[in-house]
Structures are given as structure tokens and as C-alpha cells.
Amino acid sequence: MSTLNDRIVRYGELRPCKTAFIDAHTPGSNQKENFTIIGGGVSESPDQHVHIRDTPGFNIGAAGQPPNCRNSLHSHTTAEVFFVLKGRWRFFWGRNGDAGEFIAEEGDIFNIPTGIFRGFENVGTDYGMIMAILGGDDAGGGVTWAPQVIEEARAHGLVLGNNGVLYDTKQGQELPHNVQPIPTLTEVQMKDFPETPVEAVVPRYVARYWDLMALSGKQPAKVIGTDALLKDKPGFEVDFLSRTSLDDSPITPDKHVVLMPMRGHWALRVGDFDTVLNPGDTCLLKPGESYSLAPSMTGEASLYRVTETDDPAGATWSGAA
Structure with missing residues (x-):
């Protein structure tokens, strides 16, 4: 386990x-x-x-x-x-x-x-x-x-x-006899x-960082999703958190969640487990796993959060503007 x-x-x-x-x-x-x-x-x-x-x-x-x-x-x-x-x-x-x-x-x-x-x-x-x-x-x-x-x-x-x-x-490597070069x-x-x-x-299809910082003042900014800034259904949703986007109340997701800090240091609590996530770290949370998240230090803080959805794993690009 x-x-x-x-x-x-x-x-x-x-x-x-x-x-x-x-x-x-x-x-x-x-x-x-x-x-x-x-x-x-x-x-x-x-x-x-x-x-x-x-x-x-x-x-x-x-x-x-x-x-x-x-x-x-x-x-x-x-x-x-x-x-x-x-x-x-x-x-x-x-x-x-x-x-x-x-x-x-x-x-x-x-x-x-x-x-x-x-x-x-x-x-x-x-x-x-x-x-x-x-x-x-x-x-x-x-x-x-x-x-x-x-x-x-x-x-x-x-x-x-x-x-x-x-x-x-x-x-000196050769393709096996039953393998052909990709055409x-x-x-x-x-x-x-x-x-x-x-x-x-x-x-x-592009969202700029400082626009997301402005949009995430009181709640997470929805970046990718059906009702997000970049409207799409790629099999996951993405939102953006800054310092004031969340309080310290526990969150219990019903789907997998991945936390990916961009700036600052983020205090993460899952049950009795406490840690700090830093820029470039990646954390996978399971469905039903309650967590709380907040910046742990002063200064700029931002984080991308990815949440699994039931949508097919393809973007909705149709070739039209």
C-alpha cells in the first residue's frame, strides 16, 4: 500500500x-x-x-x-x-x-x-x-x-x-526480424x-501567468475545462491557485488530483501527514483523500491543480477559430 x-x-x-x-x-x-x-x-x-x-x-x-x-x-x-x-x-x-x-x-x-x-x-x-x-x-x-x-x-x-x-x-542495434521501421x-x-x-x-489555448494571478484573488481560477478560461474536455481539468485562493478548510476530491507548485512553498496536510510542496514538485492525491493546502511563507505563491474527469482523453480542437 x-x-x-x-x-x-x-x-x-x-x-x-x-x-x-x-x-x-x-x-x-x-x-x-x-x-x-x-x-x-x-x-x-x-x-x-x-x-x-x-x-x-x-x-x-x-x-x-x-x-x-x-x-x-x-x-x-x-x-x-x-x-x-x-x-x-x-x-x-x-x-x-x-x-x-x-x-x-x-x-x-x-x-x-x-x-x-x-x-x-x-x-x-x-x-x-x-x-x-x-x-x-x-x-x-x-x-x-x-x-x-x-x-x-x-x-x-x-x-x-x-x-x-x-x-x-x-x-550496432538492429530491428528484430518481425519489426519494421515506422513509415x-x-x-x-x-x-x-x-x-x-x-x-x-x-x-x-494560451493563458498567461499574470492574468491567472489576477483571476485567482478570491478563488481558484479555472484554466482548462468546460466552463474555464480555455474551454476544453481533455480528460482532466486544470485550475490555478494563488495566495488568497483557498482557506485552510479540508477538501475531499472524488477524483484523482495532482498538485504542481509554480511559485512559493505550499503547506499540505493529508490526515496526520504534513509536508511542504515546492516549485517543480508533483503530488498525486487519491479520490476521497481529504487535504488542506495553503502557502507556508510570505511572498509570491502559485500552484496548478489537475483533476481527473470522465471525459475522453482528447482535446476538443475542431480546426475552427
Whole structure:
């Protein structure tokens, strides 16, 4: 039986994987680190460490990258939500990454539409970190790479099999006899991925940190959900808490909840257990597990809270503004 300590992953204890994806050898992408915090995540490498294997209807992960390092263009069939924990990031999308882009600052959150190719890079001056919420229990089942990403990876020795496993030909690895390289999409198939302009994405799928701070003065700000700032049904809801959003009354959720501090130190009490959650920490709470939460020190304090819902694990993107 797991204890609450088993369901808290501290930022300083995160274990990265540097060979998680097909572009791990591609110049410009070969310094990125992937973190799988809750659930199996989307890694294609058997070297990926999973901190908490429970899947509360969604996955939690993170990406860490030095300046000028990028994550290559890919698409998801389920939700992919990022908030910037550290640094400054450029998100871009489209077949060649030039259909639209925007710069995300610390605390900003982006509910990336499904069905479009997307990528991101650290455009700050220091090592950066973005936290991820991925829809569904099997977040790795719906990832598609842009054709040029697969071709560039092959040129640098990495081949992704149709079994979802990476093989490094420069290390002498060969695909098993019953495994074929994952095929690149045809031109006809590529037409199913829209070249969505920035004005159709940013207003509907991006929430800025300081706007959320202003909205969370007396109660949590609803960020993602049917009646939230970013209206969607991706299989979870997200709200944003600041210093004055909650009192110290116990809360008893009927679904899984994940707490992800952005700024400040948060005192968490679950039954007789007391702890402090810090920026970059991740805590999984089970249904029926009463908790109270409050900032433990003076100064700026903010936290993202993710709650499981019964909705299917896909965003409601329809391609329309």
C-alpha cells in the first residue's frame, strides 16, 4: 500500500532520460532531457525512468533543455498541456514549424490543439523546464513524427520501429526480424494536419501567468475545462491557485488530483501527514483523500491543480477559430 510520500516526486529527485525520442542524436535536439513523473509518458526509450506508475486518467511529465535546444515536430491524438516552470520558450507548429508561434514566459500555460504538428525550444539564457500534462492512461499511443524528423534521425543512426522502440544503428542495434521501421507519412496523409494560423491558437489555448494571478484573488481560477478560461474536455481539468485562493478548510476530491507548485512553498496536510510542496514538485492525491493546502511563507505563491474527469482523453480542437 503506497503512502503519500510515495506519491510525491521532488524536483531535485527527478531522473532524466537523454535518449527518450527519435531525435536524440539530431543536432539541435540532442541535449534535451525527458522526465516521466506520473504514468508511462510518451518515451520511446527503455532507459526512461518512471517515478509513479499509477495513471489517474492522465500522465504528468516534464522536459528540460539548455538554451537553443528544441523538441522536434510531432503530433498527438490526445491532449498535451505545458506550463513553463523555468525559462523562456518558443512554441511553434505546422508541417515545417512555420504556421504559427508564440513565446511563453514562466507560469504561462498552453493547451496545444490535437492534430497539428508542434515543437518547442528553449529561447532563454539558462537551462529551462516545462511541465507537461498528457491526456489518457496510454499517452504514448498517439504520437506521430513529422516526416523530416524521421529522416533526419535515420541519418544520425536512430530508427523507430513500428513496435514503438528506438534502435541505435551506430551502436550496432538492429530491428528484430518481425519489426519494421515506422513509415513516414505520405503527402496525402499530411493533408490531414492543418496549418493553423496563430490567431486561431493563442486566444483559445494560451493563458498567461499574470492574468491567472489576477483571476485567482478570491478563488481558484479555472484554466482548462468546460466552463474555464480555455474551454476544453481533455480528460482532466486544470485550475490555478494563488495566495488568497483557498482557506485552510479540508477538501475531499472524488477524483484523482495532482498538485504542481509554480511559485512559493505550499503547506499540505493529508490526515496526520504534513509536508511542504515546492516549485517543480508533483503530488498525486487519491479520490476521497481529504487535504488542506495553503502557502507556508510570505511572498509570491502559485500552484496548478489537475483533476481527473470522465471525459475522453482528447482535446476538443475542431480546426475552427
